[in-house]
Amino acid sequence: MALRPLPATPYVVARRHLRYVGKDCLVAFEANLYSVPTLRIRPRQLVEIRATKSQVILHATTPDRQGETLLATHPRAVGRGTRVLDERHWDGLPTGAGRRVTAGGDLTAPRQQDHGARAGSLLALLNRAAATQVEVGRRPLSVYDELTGTRPFTTHPSTKESS
Template sequence: MALRPLPKVPHIVAQEHLCHVGQGCPVAFDANHYSVPTRRARPRRLGGIRATKTQVSLHSTGPDATNGLTLPAVHPRAVGHGAEIVDETHWNGLPTGAGRRVTTGDTPPSPHRGQPLGSAGRTTTKTC
Protein backbone atom coordinates (compact mmCIF):
# COMPACT_ATOMS: atom_id res chain seq x y z
CA MET A 1 0.00 0.00 0.00
CA ALA A 2 2.82 2.43 0.82
CA LEU A 3 4.61 1.78 -2.48
CA ARG A 4 1.83 2.82 -4.84
CA PRO A 5 2.90 4.82 -7.92
CA LEU A 6 3.11 8.60 -7.63
CA PRO A 7 0.20 10.62 -9.02
CA LYS A 8 0.52 11.85 -12.62
CA VAL A 9 -0.16 15.47 -11.58
CA PRO A 10 2.49 16.76 -9.16
CA HIS A 11 1.41 18.23 -5.85
CA ILE A 12 1.85 22.02 -5.82
CA VAL A 13 3.52 23.35 -2.69
CA ALA A 14 2.53 26.93 -1.91
CA GLN A 15 2.80 29.46 0.89
CA GLU A 16 -0.36 31.33 1.83
CA HIS A 17 -0.39 34.57 3.81
CA LEU A 18 -2.73 37.45 4.60
CA CYS A 19 -1.51 40.90 3.65
CA HIS A 20 -2.51 44.56 3.50
CA VAL A 21 -2.40 46.62 0.32
CA GLY A 22 0.01 49.56 0.61
CA GLN A 23 -0.74 53.22 -0.13
CA GLY A 24 0.60 53.12 -3.70
CA CYS A 25 -1.12 49.76 -4.26
CA PRO A 26 1.88 47.49 -3.75
CA VAL A 27 1.71 44.31 -1.73
CA ALA A 28 4.83 43.37 0.21
CA PHE A 29 5.81 39.71 0.31
CA ASP A 30 9.16 38.07 0.99
CA ALA A 31 10.97 41.46 1.00
CA ASN A 32 9.65 42.32 -2.50
CA HIS A 33 6.74 44.46 -3.74
CA TYR A 34 4.08 43.32 -6.20
CA SER A 35 1.58 45.62 -7.92
CA VAL A 36 -2.19 45.36 -7.65
CA PRO A 37 -4.67 46.99 -10.08
CA THR A 38 -5.44 50.45 -8.69
CA ARG A 39 -9.12 50.27 -9.59
CA ARG A 40 -9.55 47.13 -7.46
CA ALA A 41 -7.32 48.00 -4.51
CA ARG A 42 -7.94 50.18 -1.50
CA PRO A 43 -5.19 51.10 0.96
CA ARG A 44 -5.07 48.89 4.05
CA ARG A 45 -7.54 46.43 2.50
CA LEU A 46 -6.90 42.88 3.59
CA GLY A 47 -5.95 40.42 0.88
CA GLY A 48 -4.31 37.06 0.45
CA ILE A 49 -1.09 35.88 -1.15
CA ARG A 50 -0.52 32.42 -2.58
CA ALA A 51 3.12 31.95 -3.55
CA THR A 52 4.58 28.98 -5.35
CA LYS A 53 8.19 28.53 -6.41
CA THR A 54 7.63 30.49 -9.64
CA GLN A 55 4.55 32.67 -9.19
CA VAL A 56 2.78 34.97 -6.72
CA SER A 57 -1.02 35.22 -6.87
CA LEU A 58 -2.74 38.08 -5.07
CA HIS A 59 -6.33 37.49 -3.97
CA SER A 60 -8.91 39.83 -2.52
CA THR A 61 -10.83 38.65 0.52
CA GLY A 62 -14.19 39.41 -1.10
CA PRO A 63 -15.48 39.35 -4.68
CA ASP A 64 -15.15 42.47 -6.81
CA ALA A 65 -18.43 44.42 -7.10
CA THR A 66 -18.15 44.78 -10.89
CA ASN A 67 -17.36 41.28 -12.07
CA GLY A 68 -17.19 39.11 -8.94
CA LEU A 69 -13.51 38.20 -9.35
CA THR A 70 -11.26 37.54 -6.38
CA LEU A 71 -7.92 37.23 -8.25
CA PRO A 72 -6.73 40.74 -9.16
CA ALA A 73 -3.09 39.93 -10.01
CA VAL A 74 -0.62 37.16 -10.81
CA HIS A 75 3.12 37.88 -11.04
CA PRO A 76 6.28 35.85 -11.55
CA ARG A 77 8.01 35.38 -8.20
CA ALA A 78 10.99 37.65 -7.67
CA VAL A 79 14.41 36.17 -7.00
CA GLY A 80 16.22 37.87 -4.15
CA HIS A 81 15.05 40.84 -2.08
CA GLY A 82 14.12 44.44 -2.78
CA ALA A 83 12.52 43.88 -6.22
CA GLU A 84 9.43 45.73 -7.42
CA ILE A 85 7.35 43.61 -9.76
CA VAL A 86 4.96 45.94 -11.59
CA ASP A 87 2.42 45.28 -14.31
CA GLU A 88 2.05 48.64 -16.13
CA THR A 89 -1.63 47.93 -16.90
CA HIS A 90 -2.33 48.10 -13.16
CA TRP A 91 -1.84 51.90 -13.32
CA ASN A 92 -4.55 52.41 -16.00
CA GLY A 93 -7.03 55.08 -14.94
CA LEU A 94 -4.66 57.01 -12.69
CA PRO A 95 -3.98 60.69 -13.44
CA THR A 96 -0.86 61.24 -15.53
CA GLY A 97 0.05 64.57 -13.96
CA ALA A 98 -0.52 66.50 -17.21
CA GLY A 99 -2.12 69.86 -16.56
CA ARG A 100 -1.10 70.01 -12.93
CA ARG A 101 0.41 73.16 -11.53
CA VAL A 102 4.08 72.83 -10.76
CA THR A 103 6.60 75.28 -9.40
CA THR A 104 10.05 75.85 -10.77
CA GLY A 105 11.42 77.39 -7.59
CA ASP A 106 12.16 80.75 -9.30
CA THR A 107 9.61 82.68 -7.25
CA PRO A 108 9.08 82.34 -3.50
CA PRO A 109 5.79 80.83 -2.34
CA SER A 110 3.01 83.21 -1.37
CA PRO A 111 2.52 83.82 2.36
CA HIS A 112 -0.25 81.95 4.17
CA ARG A 113 -3.15 83.78 5.87
CA GLY A 114 -1.74 87.22 5.13
CA GLN A 115 1.46 86.76 7.12
CA PRO A 116 4.72 87.83 5.47
CA LEU A 117 7.36 85.12 5.10
CA GLY A 118 9.65 84.83 8.10
CA SER A 119 7.20 86.43 10.54
CA ALA A 120 7.45 85.54 14.20
CA GLY A 121 4.35 83.39 14.05
CA ARG A 122 5.81 81.10 11.40
CA THR A 123 9.40 80.59 12.50
CA THR A 124 10.39 77.27 13.96
CA THR A 125 13.63 76.15 15.52
CA LYS A 126 14.84 72.60 15.62
CA THR A 127 17.12 71.41 18.39
CA CYS A 128 18.94 68.13 18.38
Protein backbone atom coordinates (compact mmCIF):
# COMPACT_ATOMS: atom_id res chain seq x y z
CA MET A 1 0.00 0.00 0.00
CA ALA A 2 2.83 2.41 0.88
CA LEU A 3 4.71 1.79 -2.39
CA ARG A 4 3.61 3.50 -5.56
CA PRO A 5 4.55 2.45 -9.09
CA LEU A 6 7.80 3.77 -10.46
CA PRO A 7 7.57 6.91 -12.63
CA ALA A 8 7.54 6.47 -16.42
CA THR A 9 10.79 8.41 -16.84
CA PRO A 10 13.71 7.21 -14.73
CA TYR A 11 15.56 9.57 -12.42
CA VAL A 12 18.91 10.38 -13.98
CA VAL A 13 21.85 10.82 -11.63
CA ALA A 14 24.33 13.31 -13.05
CA ARG A 15 27.45 14.87 -11.64
CA ARG A 16 27.89 18.56 -12.44
CA HIS A 17 31.18 20.34 -13.07
CA LEU A 18 32.26 23.71 -14.46
CA ARG A 19 35.04 23.83 -17.06
CA TYR A 20 36.52 26.37 -19.45
CA VAL A 21 36.45 25.96 -23.24
CA GLY A 22 39.86 25.89 -24.88
CA LYS A 23 40.66 27.86 -28.02
CA ASP A 24 40.44 24.58 -29.94
CA CYS A 25 36.73 24.26 -28.95
CA LEU A 26 37.40 21.34 -26.63
CA VAL A 27 36.42 20.95 -23.00
CA ALA A 28 38.51 18.78 -20.69
CA PHE A 29 36.72 16.42 -18.33
CA GLU A 30 38.26 13.44 -16.51
CA ALA A 31 41.39 13.45 -18.73
CA ASN A 32 39.30 13.36 -21.93
CA LEU A 33 38.35 16.11 -24.38
CA TYR A 34 34.83 16.83 -25.65
CA SER A 35 33.94 19.19 -28.52
CA VAL A 36 31.46 22.07 -28.41
CA PRO A 37 30.00 24.10 -31.34
CA THR A 38 32.37 26.92 -32.23
CA LEU A 39 29.71 29.34 -33.37
CA ARG A 40 27.98 29.24 -29.98
CA ILE A 41 30.95 29.71 -27.63
CA ARG A 42 34.06 31.82 -27.17
CA PRO A 43 37.50 30.94 -25.81
CA ARG A 44 37.72 30.59 -22.02
CA GLN A 45 33.92 30.53 -21.77
CA LEU A 46 32.70 28.69 -18.71
CA VAL A 47 30.46 25.70 -19.49
CA GLU A 48 28.65 23.27 -17.25
CA ILE A 49 29.24 19.55 -17.67
CA ARG A 50 26.50 17.15 -16.63
CA ALA A 51 28.04 13.70 -16.60
CA THR A 52 25.88 10.61 -16.36
CA LYS A 53 26.99 7.00 -16.45
CA SER A 54 26.84 6.90 -20.25
CA GLN A 55 26.81 10.54 -21.46
CA VAL A 56 28.56 13.87 -21.11
CA ILE A 57 26.18 16.77 -21.67
CA LEU A 58 27.64 20.26 -22.11
CA HIS A 59 25.57 23.36 -21.29
CA ALA A 60 26.34 27.06 -21.52
CA THR A 61 26.05 28.90 -18.21
CA THR A 62 23.92 31.60 -19.85
CA PRO A 63 21.13 30.99 -22.37
CA ASP A 64 21.49 32.07 -26.00
CA ARG A 65 19.00 34.27 -27.90
CA GLN A 66 16.51 31.41 -28.15
CA GLY A 67 16.84 30.62 -24.44
CA GLU A 68 18.78 27.39 -25.04
CA THR A 69 21.74 26.29 -22.93
CA LEU A 70 22.42 22.83 -24.39
CA LEU A 71 25.64 22.89 -26.43
CA ALA A 72 26.47 19.22 -27.03
CA THR A 73 25.76 15.67 -25.98
CA HIS A 74 28.51 13.04 -26.28
CA PRO A 75 28.86 9.42 -25.24
CA ARG A 76 31.08 9.20 -22.19
CA ALA A 77 34.65 8.23 -23.04
CA VAL A 78 36.10 5.03 -21.64
CA GLY A 79 39.62 5.39 -20.28
CA ARG A 80 41.82 8.48 -20.44
CA GLY A 81 43.24 10.64 -23.22
CA THR A 82 40.29 10.22 -25.59
CA ARG A 83 38.97 12.96 -27.86
CA VAL A 84 35.22 12.76 -28.36
CA LEU A 85 34.53 14.99 -31.35
CA ASP A 86 31.60 15.97 -33.51
CA GLU A 87 32.98 17.39 -36.79
CA ARG A 88 29.78 19.43 -37.25
CA HIS A 89 30.85 21.57 -34.30
CA TRP A 90 33.38 23.29 -36.60
CA ASP A 91 30.92 24.02 -39.42
CA GLY A 92 31.07 27.63 -40.59
CA LEU A 93 34.69 28.24 -39.68
CA PRO A 94 37.56 28.43 -42.11
CA THR A 95 39.84 25.43 -41.94
CA GLY A 96 43.57 25.68 -41.69
CA ALA A 97 46.14 22.92 -41.39
CA GLY A 98 43.94 20.86 -39.07
CA ARG A 99 43.72 23.73 -36.58
CA ARG A 100 40.36 24.77 -35.22
CA VAL A 101 39.68 27.95 -33.30
CA THR A 102 36.64 29.31 -31.53
CA ALA A 103 34.55 31.95 -33.18
CA GLY A 104 34.69 34.50 -30.38
CA GLY A 105 38.44 34.92 -30.13
CA ASP A 106 41.39 35.56 -32.34
CA LEU A 107 40.77 34.01 -35.76
CA THR A 108 44.04 33.12 -37.43
CA ALA A 109 42.56 32.39 -40.86
CA PRO A 110 43.30 34.79 -43.71
CA ARG A 111 40.63 37.41 -44.20
CA GLN A 112 39.35 36.70 -47.67
CA GLN A 113 35.95 37.55 -49.06
CA ASP A 114 34.13 34.35 -49.90
CA HIS A 115 31.00 34.98 -51.92
CA GLY A 116 29.59 31.58 -51.01
CA ALA A 117 26.79 30.78 -48.60
CA ARG A 118 29.05 31.06 -45.53
CA ALA A 119 30.52 34.47 -46.40
CA GLY A 120 27.97 36.38 -44.31
CA SER A 121 28.63 34.41 -41.15
CA LEU A 122 32.42 34.57 -41.58
CA LEU A 123 32.35 38.35 -42.12
CA ALA A 124 30.18 38.75 -39.04
CA LEU A 125 32.74 36.79 -37.00
CA LEU A 126 35.63 38.86 -38.29
CA ASN A 127 33.85 42.14 -37.65
CA ARG A 128 33.20 41.14 -34.01
CA ALA A 129 36.93 40.95 -33.29
CA ALA A 130 38.24 44.11 -31.64
CA ALA A 131 41.55 43.80 -33.50
CA THR A 132 39.85 44.70 -36.78
CA GLN A 133 39.20 48.20 -35.45
CA VAL A 134 42.84 49.01 -34.57
CA GLU A 135 44.62 51.49 -36.85
CA VAL A 136 48.16 50.31 -37.57
CA GLY A 137 50.86 52.81 -38.56
CA ARG A 138 53.39 51.87 -41.24
CA ARG A 139 56.91 53.23 -41.61
CA PRO A 140 60.05 52.13 -43.40
CA LEU A 141 62.68 50.12 -41.53
CA SER A 142 65.20 52.92 -42.02
CA VAL A 143 63.36 54.87 -39.30
CA TYR A 144 64.33 52.17 -36.80
CA ASP A 145 67.93 52.24 -38.08
CA GLU A 146 68.05 55.98 -37.37
CA LEU A 147 66.57 55.52 -33.89
CA THR A 148 69.05 52.83 -32.89
CA GLY A 149 72.05 54.38 -34.59
CA THR A 150 72.69 51.36 -36.78
CA ARG A 151 72.81 51.63 -40.52
CA PRO A 152 74.12 48.28 -41.71
CA PHE A 153 74.13 48.87 -45.47
CA THR A 154 75.13 52.53 -45.78
CA THR A 155 78.49 54.16 -46.38
CA HIS A 156 77.75 57.14 -44.15
CA PRO A 157 78.43 56.69 -40.42
CA SER A 158 75.42 57.15 -38.14
CA THR A 159 75.22 60.04 -35.68
CA LYS A 160 76.29 57.78 -32.77
CA GLU A 161 79.37 56.52 -34.62
CA SER A 162 80.72 60.00 -35.35
CA SER A 163 80.64 61.21 -31.74
